[in-house]
Amino acid sequence: MNILQVTPFFKPVWESGGVARVAYDISRNLHENGHAVTVYTTNRSIYPSDLPTNRPTDVDGMNVYYFENLRRYIPGATPPVIPYRMPAVAKRETARFDVIHIHDHRTLLTVIASHYARKYGVPYVLQAHGALPDDTGSARMKRLFDVLWAKKVILGAAGVIALNETEAERYRNLGVDEEKIAIVPNGIDLAEYPDLPPRGRFRAAWGIDDATKVVLYLGRLDPTKGIDLLIRSFGEVGQEFGDAVLMLVGGDMGHNEEFRRRVRSLGLDDRVIFTGFVSREDKMAAFTDADVFVTPSFTGFPITFLEACLCGTPIVTTGNGDLLGWVDNTVGFNTAYTPEALAGAIGRLLADDALRDGFSRQAKEIVRTRYNWQAIVHEIEALYATVANGYREPRGG
Structure with missing residues (x-):
C-alpha cells in the first residue's frame, strides 16, 4: 500500500512527546513490511534543529517532509503548529495515497490532511492518542478547535483508533459509528x-x-x-x-x-x-x-x-x-x-x-x-485494508 502518515512531530524531535515516537514506530514497521510510507510532519517544537524543510527527505527508507513550523518565530508563546507549506504539497500528492493515518486530531496538519483526503476521496484513519478530552492543557484553544473543525475531522474518518476502551467510549459519545472504532494499543520495539x-x-x-x-x-x-x-x-x-x-x-x-x-x-x-x-x-x-x-x-x-x-x-x-x-x-x-x-x-x-x-x-x-510493534502493526495493516476497501467490520481489542 501507499500510505501517508501525518503527525505534528517525528524522529528526531523526541522532546515533543509520545506521539512522535508512536508515529515513527508505526511508520518504520510499515516500511519494513513492504509498504511505501510518506510522512508529513514539522521540523521542530520549541528547540532549534537543522532538519531539511519543505522538501522530501529520506529517513530510514521513508519519504519525510519536515514542513517549516512558523511556531518557532513566535517567542514567549505556544501557538498551534503552523506548517505553512503543507497545503501546496498535500494538494499535489494526496490523491496518490491508498490510505492516510492522522495522528493527534487537534492540529492544523490534521485539518489540512483531512480536507484533501475528503476532496480526493482518500480514506483516512484518525488516532487521537488520548487527546479527545478538552479539559486539560490549553482548554480554551482545544474548545476553539472543536467548534471550528473537530466534528468534521472526526466524523469524516473512515476509521478511528482508540488506545483503550475509555477512549473508544469517548469516540462513541462524539457520534462515531461503532463499526468505525478499532481498539489498538501502543507497543514497544523490543529491538x-x-x-x-x-x-x-x-x-x-x-x-x-x-x-x-x-x-x-x-x-x-x-x-x-x-x-x-x-x-x-x-x-x-x-x-x-x-x-x-x-x-x-x-x-x-x-x-x-x-x-x-x-x-x-x-x-x-x-x-x-x-x-x-x-x-x-x-x-x-x-x-x-x-x-x-x-x-x-x-x-x-x-x-x-x-x-x-x-x-x-x-x-x-x-x-x-x-x-x-x-x-x-x-x-x-x-x-x-x-x-x-x-x-x-x-x-x-x-x-x-x-x-x-x-x-x-x-x-x-x-x-x-502482546504489546510489541510487530504484532500491533499487523492489526493496523488490517484496519488500513478494510477502510481502503470502503467498509469496516466490527473489531475489538
Whole structure:
C-alpha cells in the first residue's frame, strides 16, 4: 500500500512527546513490511534543529517532509503548529495515497490532511492518542478547535483508533459509528532494548542501597498526572516502610516548587528525590531498580507502562483519566484515585516479595507477546485494508 502518515512531530524531535515516537514506530514497521510510507510532519517544537524543510527527505527508507513550523518565530508563546507549506504539497500528492493515518486530531496538519483526503476521496484513519478530552492543557484553544473543525475531522474518518476502551467510549459519545472504532494499543520495539541495565546502577548514582524500597514515578511532572496525590500517598506509605524512597523522574513543567512544598509539609524532604530529566539509558536503569512504578493519572496508552513491564517492574495506577484494564491483577493494580487507595496498593506490593515477583514475570511476558510493534502493526495493516476497501467490520481489542 501507499500510505501517508501525518503527525505534528517525528524522529528526531523526541522532546515533543509520545506521539512522535508512536508515529515513527508505526511508520518504520510499515516500511519494513513492504509498504511505501510518506510522512508529513514539522521540523521542530520549541528547540532549534537543522532538519531539511519543505522538501522530501529520506529517513530510514521513508519519504519525510519536515514542513517549516512558523511556531518557532513566535517567542514567549505556544501557538498551534503552523506548517505553512503543507497545503501546496498535500494538494499535489494526496490523491496518490491508498490510505492516510492522522495522528493527534487537534492540529492544523490534521485539518489540512483531512480536507484533501475528503476532496480526493482518500480514506483516512484518525488516532487521537488520548487527546479527545478538552479539559486539560490549553482548554480554551482545544474548545476553539472543536467548534471550528473537530466534528468534521472526526466524523469524516473512515476509521478511528482508540488506545483503550475509555477512549473508544469517548469516540462513541462524539457520534462515531461503532463499526468505525478499532481498539489498538501502543507497543514497544523490543529491538531497541537489546540489553537492559544491570540492577543497582541507578540506585548507586543517587546513593540508594539495595535494601531500600524504591517507588518510582517517571514522566512529565505535571499536576494532571496526579503527582500531588502520589506525594500524599507516599506520606502514608512512608509510615509503614521507614526506608522507602519516592523517586520523581522527569523534567520540571513549571510546578516542581509546589510539589516540593507538599513534600516539605509532609516532612518527606529526605525521602523524595527529584532527579530532573534523564537520558533514555538512565530511564531504563530507573525502571530496573524500582520496586513499584506508579502513575496515578494518564490519558491514552503511555509507553512508560510497557517499559516498566519490559523491566519486570509492577505497576500501580488508577481509573482517573483513562483505564488500562490489562494492568489489574496481571502486572499490578488499578485502584481508586484517593491517597488511601493508592497508598494501600503500593504498600501491598512493597510488603509482598512473592506478589511482586509474580507480577514481574507476567509483565515481561505480556510485553513480549502482546504489546510489541510487530504484532500491533499487523492489526493496523488490517484496519488500513478494510477502510481502503470502503467498509469496516466490527473489531475489538
